[in-house]
Every structure is written in structure tokens, then in C-alpha cells.
Amino acid sequence: MTTGMPVIEVKGLTKRYRDVVAVDDVSFTIEKNTIYGLLGRNGAGKTTVMSILTAQNFATSGDVRVFGMNPYENAKVLSRLCFVRESQKYPDDALAKHAFATARLFFPNWDQDFADQLIEDFQLPAKTRIKKMSRGQLSAVGVIIGLAARAEVTFFDEPYLGLDAVARQIFYDRLLEDYTEHPRTVILSSHLIDEVSNLIERVLVIDRGRIIMDEATDSVRDRAANIVGDASAVDAFVAGRQVIHRERLGNVASVTVLGALSLADRERLDAAGLDVAPVSLQQLIVRTTTAHGQDAGEAASTLDEGALR
Numbered sequence: 001m002t003t004g005m006p007v008i009e010v011k012g013l014t015k016r017y018r019d020v021v022a023v024d025d026v027s028f029t030i031e032k033n034t035i036y037g038l039l040g041r042n043g044a045g046k047t048t049v050m051s052i053l054t055a056q057n058f059a060t061s062g063d064v065r066v067f068g069m070n071p072y073e074n075a076k077v078l079s080r081l082c083f084v085r086e087s088q089k090y091p092d093d094a095l096a097k098h099a100f101a102t103a104r105l106f107f108p109n110w111d112q113d114f115a116d117q118l119i120e121d122f123q124l125p126a127k128t129r130i131k132k133m134s135r136g137q138l139s140a141v142g143v144i145i146g147l148a149a150r151a152e153v154t155f156f157d158e159p160y161l162g163l164d165a166v167a168r169q170i171f172y173d174r175l176l177e178d179y180t181e182h183p184r185t186v187i188l189s190s191h192l193i194d195e196v197s198n199l200i201e202r203v204l205v206i207d208r209g210r211i212i213m214d215e216a217t218d219s220v221r222d223r224a225a226n227i228v229g230d231a232s233a234v235d236a237f238v239a240g241r242q243v244i245h246r247e248r249l250g251n252v253a254s255v256t257v258l259g260a261l262s263l264a265d266r267e268r269l270d271a272a273g274l275d276v277a278p279v280s281l282q283q284l285i286v287r288t289t290t291a292h293g294q295d296a297g298e299a300a301s302t303l304d305e306g307a308l309r
Contacts, residue, residue, distance in 0.1 A: 005032040007153055007185050008053060013062035015048050015209075022048045024209035025062070030153070033183040035175075037200035037217070039193060039285055045209040046189050047085070050155045054083040066153070082107065082151035084142045084159045090130045096141050097126060100148075107149040114178065115148035121170050135162035143171050147178060153185040160190075168192070172199055193282035203281070207289050217281070224284050225261055228254045229274035237274060245287040256287055 008030035015023040023045045030036060038046050051057035053064060055071040055078060064071065071077040090099055096119070104110045119126070122140040125133075130141060139162035146154050160171050176199055179186065190196045203220050205213035213220070224244070227234050231253035238255050245256035256279060261269075269276055279287075 006030060007032045007067055009063075009065045009068075010049075010053070011063045013049070013052065013064060014060045015045075015052065015057070016060045021209055023052075023059075026206070026209070026211050028204060028211055028214055030185060030187065031202075032185055035179065035186045035188060035199055035201050036204055037193070037196055037202070038187050038189045038204050038206065039191075040206040041289060044206045046206055047157055049206065050083065050157055050187065050189065054078070054081055054155060056083065079106070079108065080152040082146055082149045082154040083157070084146035084155065085157040086139065086142070086159045086161055088138075088142050088159070090141075092129075092131050094130045095127065096124055096130060096133075099130065099141055099145065103145045103149055107151055109150035109152075109182075111148050111150055114150075115144055118144040118147060118174060121174065122167060136164060136167060137162075139163050140167065147171075147174055150178070150182050150184060153187070155187045155189070157189045158191070168195065172196065175199065193285060194280055197281040203285070205285055205289065213285070213288060220281060220284060221278075222260055224256055224258050224279040224287075226254055226256050226277040226279055227269070227274055228252070228277055229272070233272045233274055237269065237272060245290070256283070 006029040010029070011027045013023055013026045014021065026045075026049065038050070040046050048057060052059050053066065053071065055073070058072075066077050067080065069077050071081070100115055100119075104112060104115075118140075122137075122144065124137060124140050124144070128137070130138065133141070139160050142159035143156075143163070146156055146159070160168055163171060172195070175186070188196055188200060197217065200217050203213055203215055203217050204211060215223075227237055229252065231248055231251050234253040234255050238257050242258040243255055244258060247254045254277075261276065266276070
């Protein structure tokens, strides 16, 4: 549902904490009515970027514009944003209904009927104090606020980590259904990449504080392939191509290469008896991130895909 109209423009954004550079000269735009996946490992800079965009943190340098304005202490901007994070704090004696009542006052597009439906969907107890809720119930509170607010721009900083698989699927389904009816911009931070891959329309990957991928999801899916078969034949085929991952077991090799395969490439693969396997979005991002680390001078190592956050 991309419109080509930016609602957020970031230029040369840098954030330092003493000797640590959390965000390093980052520039990108966020378009109106698009679902983004902001992806990267723990400590990559995702939360820092989102907190700066929502005026909950300050940049060391660079320029941030939201709806064409500086977001800091700007009610005209902040009333149009919703930032939902896993570590959201609530008053000790608050019930979920208190959190929703407050959200209803703050967000002009709040839909109470939708909130009520979501409360039922997530089976959220109405009379349990938030501080006594399970992690999953607390996650549901944040998710309900993020969805029912229908803010023009909504940031989800992995608030759904406490949800079980069934509840996460409810979140994905309700998000997509409501986004179709009420388009807005959503920035979804997640390490469960394969789960959200069918939701996100554009991928932003941040690694060591830098953007290393900013592409439409469909383009990303087509940019790599796994070549599998006899090791010598695989090596011959991938010679001169950009390789981001290699595995070998005996005489069989699996090599991930960047770049679309032409018809001539596929005919050559068939003639050599080699197989082509698709690369999932998670595999591609894990391997691209790993390759980026090796290019930065780090020792090569096998990265646990579950650790990508």
C-alpha cells in the first residue's frame, strides 16, 4: 500500500553514549501507509532509532523530521504517533481498563469497539492489576493499545514477545485486517522474521548502528538463492559471484549467492546437476548481517538465527 509519500525523513542520524556509537550516520525515509520491518540483532540500534523518532531520546547529531516537523516537545507530531514497547511502564494500581481509558483520551483515532474486540480475542482479564499480569497478558495490553489507537504512525518495538504462538498469530491477523481497512504507517521491530515476513512491505536492516538493507520485501526475496550439489560444480558456478554463506558436508556444498538468476544461469545449473533452493527472508538477513560483520573485520562464525533481534 506504499504511496511514495514520506512521513519520516532521517538524515545523518548519529547517537553516541560516551565511547559507544549506537547509531552511526543513518539516513532513510519512512513512507506513508506502509508496513516496515525494522530488523537487526540485539544492540544493533533499533530501539535507539525508534526512541529518537518518537522524541523519547535525543540524537547526538543529524536531522529527524516527522510529518515535516521536529518531533521534540511537539504535540502536533506526538499526538499522531504511537510507540509500543515490551518494557512499557504503568502505575502500580492500574487495571488494563485504566490504560485503555488513558489511550482513548490521547489518541484521536482510538476505536473502542475494536479495543473491546481485541480484549476478547486475547482473553485479557479485566479485573487483574497490570503489575500482577503475566508477561503474555502485559504484552497483550500494549498490542491492543497499538492496534486500537490507529495512530498515523505506530511503532511496535517487540512488545509481542511475551505472547504465545496462537496470540502472536492473532496479533498478525488483526494488524493486517485492520491495516487493510484503515491504512497507516507501521514500523514493526522483530527477531521472528519468518513470522512477520508476510506482513512487512519494506525491510530496514540495521547492523552495528548502520542501515545495511533498505528494500521492498518482494525485491529482497528475489535477490539471493542457495545453490546445492557437488562441491566442485557449485564452486565453478559461483565463481565471480557475491557469496554470503557457504556450507559443506563431504562432497556436497550449499552456497548462498546474491543476485537474481537468469534463464541462462538456470539452464547451466540444470546441465551441471545442481539444485536451486529459495532463501527465506530470515536466512537472507542472518547471512547478510553475518557477512557484514566479517567485512568489518570480525572473525567468521556461525550465527544462530534465533539470536537475530
